[in-house]
Amino acid sequence: MEPHTFLLLTTILSMALYCCASVEPTSPNLCPGMPGLSGRDGRDGREGKEGPPGLNGQKGDKGDKVIGPPGKAGPPGQTGQKGDRGSPGANGQGGKKGERGAVGYPGQPADVRRIAELEGELRAMKVSLSKLEKRFLLTTWKSYGQKSFATRNSKGTFEGGLRLCAEAGGQIAMAANEEENNAIASILKTGEHAFIGINDRKTEGKFEDVNGKPVTFTKWKSEEPNNFNGNEDCTIINSGGIWNDINCEANFIIICQFQ
Numbered sequence: 001m002e003p004h005t006f007l008l009l010t011t012i013l014s015m016a017l018y019c020c021a022s023v024e025p026t027s028p029n030l031c032p033g034m035p036g037l038s039g040r041d042g043r044d045g046r047e048g049k050e051g052p053p054g055l056n057g058q059k060g061d062k063g064d065k066v067i068g069p070p071g072k073a074g075p076p077g078q079t080g081q082k083g084d085r086g087s088p089g090a091n092g093q094g095g096k097k098g099e100r101g102a103v104g105y106p107g108q109p110a111d112v113r114r115i116a117e118l119e120g121e122l123r124a125m126k127v128s129l130s131k132l133e134k135r136f137l138l139t140t141w142k143s144y145g146q147k148s149f150a151t152r153n154s155k156g157t158f159e160g161g162l163r164l165c166a167e168a169g170g171q172i173a174m175a176a177n178e179e180e181n182n183a184i185a186s187i188l189k190t191g192e193h194a195f196i197g198i199n200d201r202k203t204e205g206k207f208e209d210v211n212g213k214p215v216t217f218t219k220w221k222s223e224e225p226n227n228f229n230g231n232e233d234c235t236i237i238n239s240g241g242i243w244n245d246i247n248c249e250a251n252f253i254i255i256c257q258f259q
Contacts, residue, residue: 165256
């Protein structure tokens with residue numbers, strides 16, 4: 001307690017005692033005691049139980065109308081009666097004739113036709129991929145103009161050469177001029193021979209290429225072709241670019257050409 005506060009309380013108490021001492025003892029209520037200091041606040045009481053629910057309030061005003069999303073479609077109604085026939089309309093001009101559609105497969109729906117087309121495209125892609133794979137097996141290449149000549153230095157018959165080159169997407173080599181003939185010959189090593197596409201298998205003495213076109217350029221060896229023993233219907237070329245007719249069943253290097 002602060003000193004000045006204690007002094008004030010002492011003074012008040014002394015005055016009260018003096019006052020009470022001067023009063024007659026028969027009047028005890030005339031000199032009441034001094035009020036004491038305030039006591040501490042009591043503890044908060046426990047929260048009471050929840051009371052019973054009140055009465056229902058009055059009905060509120062009607063709210064504004066709000067348009068909500070459409071509900072589910074109801075069941076179909078009964079079929080109505082057939083209406084009266086309308087009056088015929090005025091004669092109009094004919095519309096423009098449409099373009100002719102693509103030719104389809106008869107009797108097949110569009111999705112079935114499309115699947116058939118996709119399968120055909122897939123088969124074509126597989127064939128192209130197979131040709132490229134076989135072309136990669138050809139290791140030696142020479143080019144002249146728009147033609148490229150290639151070989152894997154393997155030997156085979158003339159028919160085998162036709163198949164090998166076709167499977168790679170080309171043809172067995174054929175020289176249409178001196179420059180192409182030199183390009184083919186440059187692939188060969190000294191002493192080697194290779195089939196070319198010149199032959200007279202259809203008509204003896206009438207040489208043509210594998211496309212059936214007459215030969216316009218030749219490089220025959222002296223006294224060739226001579227159809228030795230009557231069975232030389234195919235042609236080979238040596239490393240010097242010289243031709244010789246030979247048996248088609250013999251085995252020589254196969255050179256292919258690509259354009």
